[in-house]
Amino acid sequence: MIRDKVPHGTSRPGKEVQLVWQESPFQNKRFDTCSVVGNGGILKGSGCGKKIDASEFVFRFNMAPMGDKYSRDIGNKTSLITINPSMIGYRYGKRKGIDVKSFTHDLSVYGDSYLWIWAFLSKRHASGAFKVQEALRATGARNQVIFPYPLVTGALISFWKKHISAQRPSTGLLLVSLATQMCEEVRLYGFWPFHADRNNQRLNEHYYDNALPTKVHKIPSEFRQLQLLHNTGVVRLTTHPCQ
Template sequence: MGWKRHRGEGKRIIATTSTRWVHRTMRHFLMIRLSPGMGIFAKIAVVYCASVSLVVLSMLYYYQALDFNYNLKYSMSIGTELRQRVLLSGQDTWNRSLDSLARLWNESLEGLPRIEIKIRNRWHWPFYSPSNPLMTRIEPHFNMTRIYTMQKISRNYFNPIRHVIDYRDLDAFRTNCNIKSFTMKNSTGENHKACDVVHTPIKHYRTCAVVGSGGILLNSSCGAEIDAHDFVIRSNLPPTIPFQKDVGRRTNFTAVNHARLMAVRKALKARNPAIRAAIFSRLSSSPGMVFSYSLTLADNKRNRRYLQSVYMIAKENKIPMIAAFSHQSYMSSKGLWSKMGGRRWTLPSTGLNMFGLATTFCDRISMYGYFPFPDVHGRPIPYHYYDGVRKPHSAHKMKGEFDMFQKLHRQGVLRHVVDKCDATI
């Protein structure tokens, strides 16, 4: 016992001595007066330690953010894959489940008043607002598997980010971007960066109507069906209101070639007020319409001057129109038709280019007014529905394009309408 007590007292003595030594050392350290040189060195050391700590904390935050971003992208990719699987299956799991529940509910209520469960269209997957009954009727035509395959191909040639650029971004584009390659000027070699200083007014749409000017539209009664699409595309600003029963009146996007751009510019500057009023009315008939020049603009002073004139006059007269341009001509994407149609046309028609562009931002495309023949069922038809032109441009291979549209129609890639429409709901 004595030995144990002595050992315990020894521990207390050692602990007391060490505590006093620490206190004495700290008191001496605090009383140290540093020389000016040592003071500067101490400040530098403090700043350095603080900087290193901030860097370490920033790196930890950065890697944590990367990990979160990776998990988010992974979750989004899984969600996208599930969505595509549902779409490709052609089945509506959500509605099928509700149908089963409704049937079980009604069967379990023998002798009681029957209760109907109404299934609303807005709960389809992917969720979207109730579609027009006309669209619901035509959607079974499309083969989404083939459409997605086609979109992967066409997006290598067309892209609204490059081919439909807001005209207000022209100066930023010419200053910061390489016109031909659509890359930033300060990025070269393997580190080239896509031009990201421009914007497009085009979004992604479920249903699109690509409307030509063929005389096949006369007496077709397709106007209501055309206007029921989410997005309506036309070429060269044709008149619509006088023919709206057959061609519809909506226009969300119109691409014009060089001849039509000059004609629109001339009409806007005409001395005759009736001519100006007519072109103002046509440009204002669909508020928010995108008026796009389909040829190269940024490196062509004359074309740039023409489109600028149209843009300025429209702005001064408060015409609700969005002017747009392309970084290169739509004709530069001819390789697409070799892969899709097996032919490389030297001069694709505007309608063919409109279809190629539409495939990049629209899932279900219906085409109207593309019929190159002079008659149907023994009835003569004009080349355009609004004038007396009888023959197409000799450089366009319209019959070959027609055959390709028909082939894609049979495959469910597009819907090629060459007959009258059923306007009843």
């Protein structure tokens, strides 16, 4: 099993952040069923919400929108949510720190889920991640922040770069990898890189908008890898309406 570790940062003005490494909160846990929820446009109108929520543990990523508007298709349950460090600065960055009020407001829709941040891809990313952790502590938020151990992140990226010609694998693919180590049965929803479904109906890029994907990732190549995992029984990939 992949074992990650959780650093708790403490800092004072003018002081460097000190990290105390702790064992993963999932070290001795194994979940029977897990849903990994992608953000693909194929989820819109899918009616998959109840099936997603029926899993024991639900992964979501990049703090994608939730709420009554989407619940029938994506569900309401969240066990772990991710945010990329670059998104912290883009969405919530201020001249000195982050917009704590906006961040905690957006995070609240995920309840007391774990907050997973890929903190150690660069020094700049780590700085933003630490600011989020400190902000959540200051507000008394119940979300436990997890920074995956750098060797774990590096091993996952190195593995997938052998199979995918991309600058970096997407958060979705990395989460699928994590789920296979934590769960007996892994169910995937919202992973579909095409702009039309199996019935040739037009789809947006995401279930909530039509923003174009970054060129850093090779999503069609990743999808082929997910199909291989599905065909060999490692995961269950849902690419049709759940009704």
